[in-house]
Amino acid sequence: MTDERYSISQVARCFGMPVSTLRYYDDLGLLPAAERRGNVRYYGHEQLRRLALIQRLHHRGLVSLADTATLITEDPPADQPSGRQVLIASIETIRTRIHDLHLAQQLLEHLLTCPTADPVRECTHLRTELGEVVDHALAALRPPPPSRP
Known part of the structure; x- marks a missing residue:
C-alpha cells in the first residue's frame, strides 16, 4: 500500500x-x-x-x-433507507428505464421501416398512438360523470 x-x-x-x-x-x-x-x-x-x-x-x-x-456512508442515520432498500429500489428504476428504452427502440425501428415518405409526420401507427396519448391526457380535464342516486 x-x-x-x-x-x-x-x-x-x-x-x-x-x-x-x-x-x-x-x-x-x-x-x-x-x-x-x-x-x-x-x-x-x-x-x-x-x-x-x-x-x-x-x-x-x-x-x-x-x-x-x-x-x-458507514453509519447512515436511522431515518434513511437501508442500503438493501436503496439497491432494490434502484433495480426497479433500472428495470423501468430498460422497459421504456425498449419501447422507444421499437417505435424508432417501426418509423425506420414505415413506408410513408415522412414517417414522423405521416405514419398512421404513430398518429393513432399519439391520439391515444392526447385523449388520455385530456381525460384528466373532463369532469367525472354525475353519480346516480
Whole structure:
C-alpha cells in the first residue's frame, strides 16, 4: 500500500471530472480529502477507490447522489433507507428505464421501416398512438360523470 497523495486537480483530470465536483463531494461528506495543504485538497488510494465507487454508482446513472451517500456512508442515520432498500429500489428504476428504452427502440425501428415518405409526420401507427396519448391526457380535464342516486 502506498501513502502517495494526489492533488485535487490531478484527481479531477485522471477521473475526468471538474474540480468543483470533487469539492462538492467533500462538502457533502461523500469524499473527504485525505489531507489539506493550504487550500489544496489531497487524496490517497483509499479516497480514489471511494471516488471510483461513487462514479460507478452515481455517474453511470445507477443510483442518485443521495442514494449513493446512503450506500457508502458507514453509519447512515436511522431515518434513511437501508442500503438493501436503496439497491432494490434502484433495480426497479433500472428495470423501468430498460422497459421504456425498449419501447422507444421499437417505435424508432417501426418509423425506420414505415413506408410513408415522412414517417414522423405521416405514419398512421404513430398518429393513432399519439391520439391515444392526447385523449388520455385530456381525460384528466373532463369532469367525472354525475353519480346516480
